Amino acid sequence: MKPPMLLPDALVMLDYVGIAVFAVSGALLAAEKKQTLVTFIFFAVVTGVGGGTVRDLLIGAPVFWVHTNATLLICIGAALGVWFLSRRVIAERALLWFDAVGLAAYATYGASKALRYGVAPVPAFAMGVITACVGGIIRDVLANEPSILMRPELYVTAAALASGLFVILALFGAPPALAALVAGLAAFSLRGAAIARGLSLPAYNR
Numbered sequence: 001m002k003p004p005m006l007l008p009d010a011l012v013m014l015d016y017v018g019i020a021v022f023a024v025s026g027a028l029l030a031a032e033k034k035q036t037l038v039t040f041i042f043f044a045v046v047t048g049v050g051g052g053t054v055r056d057l058l059i060g061a062p063v064f065w066v067h068t069n070a071t072l073l074i075c076i077g078a079a080l081g082v083w084f085l086s087r088r089v090i091a092e093r094a095l096l097w098f099d100a101v102g103l104a105a106y107a108t109y110g111a112s113k114a115l116r117y118g119v120a121p122v123p124a125f126a127m128g129v130i131t132a133c134v135g136g137i138i139r140d141v142l143a144n145e146p147s148i149l150m151r152p153e154l155y156v157t158a159a160a161l162a163s164g165l166f167v168i169l170a171l172f173g174a175p176p177a178l179a180a181l182v183a184g185l186a187a188f189s190l191r192g193a194a195i196a197r198g199l200s201l202p203a204y205n206r
Contacts, residue, residue: 014180015052015064015113018106018132019071023048023078025099026139030082033143037083043139044079045072050135055110055127059117096195099136103155104187107132107162108180112170121167128163129156154194157201162187 026047030040049065049072056063065071110131114124133156136148148155162183169179193199 014105014184015109016070016074018102018109019048019052020074020078021098021102022051022106022135023075024082025102025136027079027082028094028098029139029143029145030079037079040079040083041076043142044075044082046142047135047139048075048078050138051106051110051131051133052135054134055114055131058130059114059119059127061113061117097192100158100188100191100195103132103136103159103191104162104184106135107159107187108166108183111163111166111183112176112180115167115170121171125160125163125167128166129159132159132162153198153200154190158187158191158194161190 023044026043026045027040029047030043033039035043052064055061107128109128111124111128113131114127115121119127133148139145140147165183165186166179169182170176174182190199
């Protein structure tokens, strides 16, 4: 398949934001577990690139971080930043809020990239969710934490909102930057409400 034209700069920046904040969330979990610097970097990298790697393999794109230095340098920088911060500087719920920013940014970018590679709208929506969630799932499994999929508050739903909104707005001809802004803000607002108020979907009880 012929590679699509480059994504708009605003969406590429959204990708970097997603990588950075997910990498920070991975390093923060390593900090909570009082791990070594090597583990900080490993968790930052796995969390930062996990979802995007799965997405690119599924849509037939070159894996985004293997032909550039920037992605891994961002992850390493995030790990070093967390490592040198005092524990008093890191708020108790910082991991959740960094994860919320990454979730919104990465779900939006993942759907956008899938559409650019000619993926149909419904699978493109799924690619956005995968991009946003897989890195966090890998992080939690490696750290022996309850998976984000098993937490009661809204998480995957927020990723689905960002991805779905972007796909719908793109299909209706909205400018990519505007579609990304609306989708990202909506997802962050929903995830933020879930963090602050414990919002969740009804559980199966039959």
